[in-house]
Amino acid sequence: MRRNGARHLLSMADLDRDDIEQILNLTGSFAEVGERSIPKVPALRGKTIAWLFYEDSTRTRLSFETAAKRLSADTMNFSVSSSSVNKGESLRDTIETIAAMGIDGVVVRHRAAGAPQQVADWTDAAVINAGDGWHQHPTQGLLDLYTATSHLGDLDGKHIAIVGDIKHSRVARSNAIGFATMGARVTLVGPPTLLPPSLDGWPVEVTHDLDAVIDDLDICYLLRMQLERQKQAAVPTLREYHHEYGLTSARADRLGAEALIMHPGPMNRGVEIAGEVADRPNAVITEQVANGVSVRMAVLFLLLGAGREPVDESAVGGGLAVA
Amino acid sequence: MGSIAITNGTLVDGAGTRRADLLIQNGVIAEVGEKLDGDTIIDADGLVVTPGFVDLQVHFREPGGEEAETIQTGSRGAALGGFTAVVVMPNTTPTIDSAAVVRQIHDLSIDALCEVVPSAAITVDRDGEALAPMAELVRSGVRMFTDDGVGVQDARMMRTALEYASGLSHLADGFEIVLAQHCEVDALAAGGAMHEGEWSSRLGMPGQPAEAEELMIARDVALARLTDGRVHFQHVTTARGVDLIRAAKAEGLKVTGEATPHYLCLDHSAVASFDTVFKVNPPLRTPADVTAIKAGLLDGTLDAIATDHAPHTRQDKERPFLDAPPGMIGVETAFAIANTELGADIEKLVELLSINPARIAGIDDRHGGPIEAGRPANLALLDLDEQWTITGAALASRSSNTPFEGRSVRGKIRHTIWNGDLVVTNGEATR
Numbered sequence: 109m110r111r112n113g114a115r116h117l118l119s120m121a122d123l124d125r126d127d128i129e130q131i132l133n134l135t136g137s138f139a140e141v142g143e144r145s146i147p148k149v150p151a152l153r154g155k156t157i158a159w160l161f162y163e164d165s166t167r168t169r170l171s172f173e174t175a176a177k178r179l180s181a182d183t184m185n186f187s188v189s190s191s192s193v194n195k196g197e198s199l200r201d202t203i204e205t206i207a208a209m210g211i212d213g214v215v216v217r218h219r220a221a222g223a224p225q226q227v228a229d230w231t232d233a234a235v236i237n238a239g240d241g242w243h244q245h246p247t248q249g250l251l252d253l254y255t256a257t258s259h260l261g262d263l264d265g266k267h268i269a270i271v272g273d274i275k276h277s278r279v280a281r282s283n284a285i286g287f288a289t290m291g292a293r294v295t296l297v298g299p300p301t302l303l304p305p306s307l308d309g310w311p312v313e314v315t316h317d318l319d320a321v322i323d324d325l326d327i328c329y330l331l332r333m334q335l336e337r338q339k340q341a342a343v344p345t346l347r348e349y350h351h352e353y354g355l356t357s358a359r360a361d362r363l364g365a366e367a368l369i370m371h372p373g374p375m376n377r378g379v380e381i382a383g384e385v386a387d388r389p390n391a392v393i394t395e396q397v398a399n400g401v402s403v404r405m406a407v408l409f410l411l412l413g414a415g416r417e418p419v420d421e422s423a424v425g426g427g428l429a430v431a
Numbered sequence: 432m433g434s435i436a437i438t439n440g441t442l443v444d445g446a447g448t449r450r451a452d453l454l455i456q457n458g459v460i461a462e463v464g465e466k467l468d469g470d471t472i473i474d475a476d477g478l479v480v481t482p483g484f485v486d487l488q489v490h491f492r493e494p495g496g497e498e499a500e501t502i503q504t505g506s507r508g509a510a511l512g513g514f515t516a517v518v519v520m521p522n523t524t525p526t527i528d529s530a531a532v533v534r535q536i537h538d539l540s541i542d543a544l545c546e547v548v549p550s551a552a553i554t555v556d557r558d559g560e561a562l563a564p565m566a567e568l569v570r571s572g573v574r575m576f577t578d579d580g581v582g583v584q585d586a587r588m589m590r591t592a593l594e595y596a597s598g599l600s601h602l603a604d605g606f607e608i609v610l611a612q613h614c615e616v617d618a619l620a621a622g623g624a625m626h627e628g629e630w631s632s633r634l635g636m637p638g639q640p641a642e643a644e645e646l647m648i649a650r651d652v653a654l655a656r657l658t659d660g661r662v663h664f665q666h667v668t669t670a671r672g673v674d675l676i677r678a679a680k681a682e683g684l685k686v687t688g689e690a691t692p693h694y695l696c697l698d699h700s701a702v703a704s705f706d707t708v709f710k711v712n713p714p715l716r717t718p719a720d721v722t723a724i725k726a727g728l729l730d731g732t733l734d735a736i737a738t739d740h741a742p743h744t745r746q747d748k749e750r751p752f753l754d755a756p757p758g759m760i761g762v763e764t765a766f767a768i769a770n771t772e773l774g775a776d777i778e779k780l781v782e783l784l785s786i787n788p789a790r791i792a793g794i795d796d797r798h799g800g801p802i803e804a805g806r807p808a809n810l811a812l813l814d815l816d817e818q819w820t821i822t823g824a825a826l827a828s829r830s831s832n833t834p835f836e837g838r839s840v841r842g843k844i845r846h847t848i849w850n851g852d853l854v855v856t857n858g859e860a861t862r
Contacts, residue, residue, distance in 0.1 A: 198746045221636050304632030305627050
């Protein structure tokens with residue numbers, strides 16, 4: 109999508125199937141780069157990317173940094189503690205300050221939904237959403253699609269259950285859209301207290317009974333259970349949650365041999381997933397992390413370096429295209 | 432001040448629509464008749480002459496928030512919007528919860544372009560803990576009490592306030608003191624940044640369910656029944672809220688309600704832009720609610736259109752949606768939006784914008800018409816058909832957080848006369 113003349117990645121909803129396939133194909137190329145003895149290409153040499161992380165993140169941040177370095181981009185970190193927000197600088201002043209230093213792209217994570225979209229309204233740089241509140245986490249969605257397709261091939265008609273705290277999950281919102289866009293059947297599984305108040309317009313089915321769907325799944329996608337939900341009385345106890353909605357060993361045994369177990373991390377072993385299950389061969393959780401770097405290379409390259417090798421501009425489609 | 436003759440206009444004031452000239456002298460309407468002459472002549476051919484509008488809910492931010500608005504700038508916008516009286520909310524710093532602060536508001540209103548009518552808090556500092564000195568406040572002229580944006584959460588406190596207020600009429604020339612409520616049960620609404628529903632779910636935004644409003648309306652209807660008190664429901668936004676008020680009125684309870692212009696034409700889908708100009712409390716609801724609010728205004732369930740004019744500085748609004756303060760400006764655009772969106776004739780609009788709110792606020796001795804000899808000259812002259820485009824930067828408010836930026840509307844205030852003083856002429860404020 110375009111705002112202010114620049115191209116951004118703000119939401120999975122901005123990408124159609126062609127866009128996603130384009131990104132996944134390119135991800136494959138960059139995954140090969142990652143396997144070289146010197147896993148680095150000059151694709152974004154001279155480009156500057158700023159990290160604007162209003163919310164703590166180690167994994168996503170490291171993944172983006174690794175991706176940027178492998179593309180030879182320059183990076184800078186605008187250190188934002190939550191306290192500096194309280195000190196009163198408006199989000200707009202912050203982004204204008206960073207933009208004044210001369211950047212080509214900015215990767216934004218914020219605890220407030222929509223903040224990356226606001227940043228995109230206020231700057232000419234390309235904006236990549238690295239997670240905004242409960243709203244979207246599109247690069248997570250893309251890396252999950254890449255991981256799933258690399259094992260299962262075409263996702264048309266494949267059945268994925270996204271299990272757990274859908275209501276507060278940006279990963280769930282990105283994946284519900286992303287997997288449905290790629291033709292998969294998406295079932296949301298969780299207690300009513302952890303589902304969004306309305307699912308009007310969502311391309312999904314819903315059940316409160318994980319056992320009702322477990323045998324049929326091609327992918328069992330488990331969400332991190334925020335431990336504070338118990339305090340908010342969204343679930344009575346974590347023990348009960350594990351019993352009703354956790355991927356226990358018994359449930360994992362019922363999954364088909366080819367079915368994938370996925371999780372965005374970090375895991376609460378023993379809560380949403382039995383400790384032993386996370387280490388089974390069909391659990392691709394660390395693979396998701398590895399693919400994250402390649403996906404983010406693809407996204408950074410498409411937004412900041414389109415027109416250069418290794419893809420030609422005409423191949424850059426749809427929502428990420430130069431309009 | 433010389434006399435003003437308004438000639439060739441069409442008068443609309445609830446006493447029948449008619450063509451007549453007006454002569455204004457010494458701040459009052461001296462004569463209603465034909466072929467009148469004065470020192471200043473306003474040719475009102477093609478214009479409608481109405482009693483000046485009365486806004487039951489504005490935030491002029493003074494004292495305490497002068498960077499966003501002052502009484503001077505807010506009242507200028509109000510005058511440009513055809514208002515000759517506005518009820519200012521007590522959420523200032525300090526809170527309007529004593530006669531001293533009421534006097535301060537009057538002092539600050541010395542250069543205002545319309546009458547500034549202070550409301551006062553129901554509880555001290557609006558914190559719900561202790562009753563404000565209501566008798567003292569009524570003696571200082573206050574007729575409407577409200578804890579404004581927080582609402583009185585505790586049912587016992589609200590009951591006590593209604594009971595106590597019902598014994599103060601003798602201090603108010605027999606007027607029954609009214610308690611205005613922002614209806615929202617904190618237990619359900621706290622933390623929410625928009626209406627809970629389809630869009631909050633999609634956008635991953637914490638929501639405020641319609642039930643948070645409905646529950647407090649239902650509670651206060653019950654308390655109005657219990658205490659025989661007078662309750663005014665501020666900015667009603669939900670279809671079932673309208674139903675509750677309709678039923679309460681059918682029962683004969685002393686309740687009234689208002690709606691704001693933005694609930695006539697905006698719904699929660701606007702938040703998909705994450706533009707904080709659309710953050711407001713109560714939040715923008717569903718299209719079905721919009722339809723119900725309009726129906727409530729048209730069938731008399733809701734008595735008034737009030738703006739909840741809530742200016743915020745650019746820096747305060749340029750925050751993430753979750754963190755930005757709620758509120759929209761509206762005094763200058765209220766008539767145009769209502770005229771364009773409600774589907775009401777001018778007689779009904781005058782009821783909603785002038786006659787009824789003047790009565791609710793207890794200022795109908797001087798506002799809300801009728802247009803007849805001897806009445807204070809508080810008038811608006813309107814062009815019902817003029818098309819114009821709303822631009823925040825062109826509005827008089829110190830802030831520009833209008834949700835109607837770029838919207839094409841129909842109907843413009845040409846002249847506003849307050850106490851015989853031409854405060855707006857040809858669409859320009861005279862001071």
